Amino acid sequence: MAERSFAKEVQKLKKGDGETFTGEGILAITKALLENGVGYVGGYQGSPISHLMDVLADAQEILGELGVHFEASASEATATAMLAASVHYPTRGAVTYKSVVGTNVASDALSNLASGGVTGGSIIIVGEDYGEGSSIMQERTYAFAMKSQVWMLDPRPNLPTIVKTVGDAFELSEASNTPVMLQVGIRSCHVHGSFTASDNKRPELTVSDALENPKRKLDRIVLPPATYIHEQEKLTKRRPAAEEFILERGINERFGTPASKIGLVITGGSYNTVIRALNRLDLADIYGDTQIDILCLNCVYPLVDSQILDFCEGKDAVLVVEEGFPNYIEQQISHVLYKAGKSIKLEGKGKLPMGGEYTGQVMVDGLAEFLQDHAPGLLPVTKVATNEEPVAIPDLTDTLPARPPGFCTGCPERPIFAATKLVEEELGEHHISSDIGCHLFSIMPPFDLGATTMGYGLGPASASAFRNEKKGGRRSISFVGDGGFWHNGLTSSIGNAVFNKSDNVIIIVDNYYSAATGGQDILSSRATNKTKETQHSIVDAVKGMGVKWVRHIDRTYDVTKMRDTLTEALTTPEEGPKVIVASSECMLNKQRRVKPEMAKAVKDGKRVVKPRFGVDEDVCTGDHACMRLSGCPSLSVKDTGDPLRDDPVASIDQTCVGCGNCGEVADAAVLCPSFYQAEVVSNPTEREKRSASRSQRLMGWLQSRRDAKRIVYA
Numbered sequence: 001m002a003e004r005s006f007a008k009e010v011q012k013l014k015k016g017d018g019e020t021f022t023g024e025g026i027l028a029i030t031k032a033l034l035e036n037g038v039g040y041v042g043g044y045q046g047s048p049i050s051h052l053m054d055v056l057a058d059a060q061e062i063l064g065e066l067g068v069h070f071e072a073s074a075s076e077a078t079a080t081a082m083l084a085a086s087v088h089y090p091t092r093g094a095v096t097y098k099s100v101v102g103t104n105v106a107s108d109a110l111s112n113l114a115s116g117g118v119t120g121g122s123i124i125i126v127g128e129d130y131g132e133g134s135s136i137m138q139e140r141t142y143a144f145a146m147k148s149q150v151w152m153l154d155p156r157p158n159l160p161t162i163v164k165t166v167g168d169a170f171e172l173s174e175a176s177n178t179p180v181m182l183q184v185g186i187r188s189c190h191v192h193g194s195f196t197a198s199d200n201k202r203p204e205l206t207v208s209d210a211l212e213n214p215k216r217k218l219d220r221i222v223l224p225p226a227t228y229i230h231e232q233e234k235l236t237k238r239r240p241a242a243e244e245f246i247l248e249r250g251i252n253e254r255f256g257t258p259a260s261k262i263g264l265v266i267t268g269g270s271y272n273t274v275i276r277a278l279n280r281l282d283l284a285d286i287y288g289d290t291q292i293d294i295l296c297l298n299c300v301y302p303l304v305d306s307q308i309l310d311f312c313e314g315k316d317a318v319l320v321v322e323e324g325f326p327n328y329i330e331q332q333i334s335h336v337l338y339k340a341g342k343s344i345k346l347e348g349k350g351k352l353p354m355g356g357e358y359t360g361q362v363m364v365d366g367l368a369e370f371l372q373d374h375a376p377g378l379l380p381v382t383k384v385a386t387n388e389e390p391v392a393i394p395d396l397t398d399t400l401p402a403r404p405p406g407f408c409t410g411c412p413e414r415p416i417f418a419a420t421k422l423v424e425e426e427l428g429e430h431h432i433s434s435d436i437g438c439h440l441f442s443i444m445p446p447f448d449l450g451a452t453t454m455g456y457g458l459g460p461a462s463a464s465a466f467r468n469e470k471k472g473g474r475r476s477i478s479f480v481g482d483g484g485f486w487h488n489g490l491t492s493s494i495g496n497a498v499f500n501k502s503d504n505v506i507i508i509v510d511n512y513y514s515a516a517t518g519g520q521d522i523l524s525s526r527a528t529n530k531t532k533e534t535q536h537s538i539v540d541a542v543k544g545m546g547v548k549w550v551r552h553i554d555r556t557y558d559v560t561k562m563r564d565t566l567t568e569a570l571t572t573p574e575e576g577p578k579v580i581v582a583s584s585e586c587m588l589n590k591q592r593r594v595k596p597e598m599a600k601a602v603k604d605g606k607r608v609v610k611p612r613f614g615v616d617e618d619v620c621t622g623d624h625a626c627m628r629l630s631g632c633p634s635l636s637v638k639d640t641g642d643p644l645r646d647d648p649v650a651s652i653d654q655t656c657v658g659c660g661n662c663g664e665v666a667d668a669a670v671l672c673p674s675f676y677q678a679e680v681v682s683n684p685t686e687r688e689k690r691s692a693s694r695s696q697r698l699m700g701w702l703q704s705r706r707d708a709k710r711i712v713y714a
């Protein structure tokens with residue numbers, strides 16, 4: 001069950017010619033695909049395009065009515081390989097994935113696709129996850145466009161431009177026989193706005209039509225000698241055709257005052273921030289009217305030399321605004337200017353930071369510095385010679401507690417790491433390889449487990465160098481999630497371990513979903529899915545790969561069993577990889593699933609029991625050992641107000657979902673008798689009401705008797 005349902009919103013995809021479509025960027029992209037006669041769509045989820053995959057999945061019926069095929073691809077490599085359908089056939093296709101990581105995975109297929117080229121328009125919608133709040137390493141996808149010679153569009157973040165760019169992308173792709181990347185950042189994906197809709201178009205040639213009339217052209221297949229021809233074609237035909245299209249169709253936009261002696265060359269994606277910064281410098285109004293000359297690159301690759309030279313003609317200085325390192329665009333422009341013998345001053349990184357997100361303030365500072373150097377007369381006098389002391393910004397790290405990412409309340413992965421901690425207490429520290437997914441939060445306190453993370457599904461692979469020559473010596477432990485397992489871990493990690501006779505221990509964390517990307521279903525999801533095959537056993541897959549030692553723990557909260565199984569895996573004399581599949585449903589998804597059901601049952605007057613855990617303040621010693629093995633956000637500390645007790649006691653707040661992990665940890669670690677389980681009963685039976693009132697009266701009597709015996713100081 002995905003994080004968000006778009007079941008209602010996708011109805012807007014049926015809007016016709018002239019109607020106003022209002023909504024979110026991801027829906028606008030989907031609508032634009034349908035208006036442009038796309039024949040098939042696919043992709044792999046990941047922020048910021050997870051919701052685009054969810055929209056497509058929720059729109060499957062509407063897509064089907066138009067003859068459009070949708071796939072939730074196994075990986076980004078699968079998604080890109082899917083675009084092979086547009087190599088020989090004039091069918092338009094679009095896939096989506098998270099960049100940079102997705103493009104890394106896709107790059108084998110991407111190189112092949114780019115070499116042979118395409119007949120039908122092919123778009124890769126890459127969700128760029130760069131800057132503050134990103135979940136991945138900070139790199140630019142731009143390098144992939146350059147090395148494979150595929151084109152990259154980067155539209156201004158507003159709905160009409162994004163929608164227009166989808167159409168441009170298909171046409172550019174067809175005009176130059178080249179796949180086109182359409183880059184969208186988090187703001188483009190989730191910006192709200194309106195545009196005038198057009199009718200949806202059925203694909204010119206559906207994938208079914210193509211299957212009925214198969215075609216092949218030898219010169220499109222990536223095998224020498226065709227590959228040498230492909231390289232020449234890229235340089236002599238496809239790129240010139242793309243440049244011609246970019247100029248003729250006015251893909252890049254010119255704003256402001258052409259006569260201005262200074263200019264900005266900016267990426268489309270940065271347009272809103274640039275205009276806001278100019279507005280704050282009194283150099284633009286909120287509609288974007290400005291005295292500064294701007295070349296806005298809605299196509300960031302390839303650049304058209306003549307357009308760059310034309311823009312720079314007669315200018316004193318130009319600033320390039322491109323986020324991320326290296327400064328690819330600036331380098332290309334400087335090369336063009338140098339070759340043409342121009343002496344114009346080119347600025348870029350240096351005035352703006354080398355790396356990091358170009359936030360509003362960063363942009364204001366960078367533009368102000370550029371203008372101060374090259375056109376101080378344009379700046380308001382307060383910016384040129386301010387008499388005001390800059391406002392001192394306090395160092396918040398002194399006052400605000402750090403909030404590292406951690407497991408959710410009730411997360412079934414927490415007990416797995418609690419058990420690992422307990423095992424290490426007995427057997428000593430181990431080398432632990434981590435993977436991508438929520439389980440990577442194990443590297444943070446209170447667990448502090450895991451030394452590296454190398455890629456999706458690559459946890460066990462990144463432990464593959466570790467072979468202990470000492471018989472009975474320490475083994476490595478590695479983790480992989482169910483998402484990573486199906487993405488490529490089955491072959492890259494499990495198959496590799498079997499083939500190389502690994503002796504290490506692998507834990508597959510199965511939470512029934514691709515949870516970290518927003519709860520999408522995968523092969524082993526337990527839910528039935530209307531359009532996808534689910535309920536496939538990870539245990540069977542692992543055994544099929546040849547693993548002999550496999551254990552399945554179907555309730556990760558059983559910390560004792562988890563601990564004992566891991567101990568056995570680390571000490572058994574049996575050779576070959578030891579695989580533990582640890583399964584329990586992602587609590588975030590479970591709550592999303594059961595909360596509405598429970599609320600409905602309560603409303604309908606049905607008896608509903610919710611388990612909750614608590615800590616008996618009188619028994620808790622305040623040693624906080626429970627927290628050291630849990631880290632649950634609902635488990636915190638509380639001051640008792642008792643002057644004779646220095647330490648605060650443990651306390652469980654209202655966010656508890658009753659997973660029982662704290663009690664289990666207490667049991668497995670033989671920690672603490674202070675935990676108790678309570679049941680919150682909605683719509684109780686008459687008998688339950690009578691019994692509750694009896695025990696309340698008894699407790700009240702006992703408590704008042706005890707209070708009466710207490711010494712009270714006046």
Ligand SMILES: O=C(O)C(=O)Cc1c[nH]c2ccccc12
Pocket residue numbers: 044045046047098101102105135136436455456516517
């Ligand atoms: O959603 C995220 O933040 C991810 O990093 C997940 C993800 C999706 N596709 C990938 C390919 C390689 C590494 C991670 C991912």
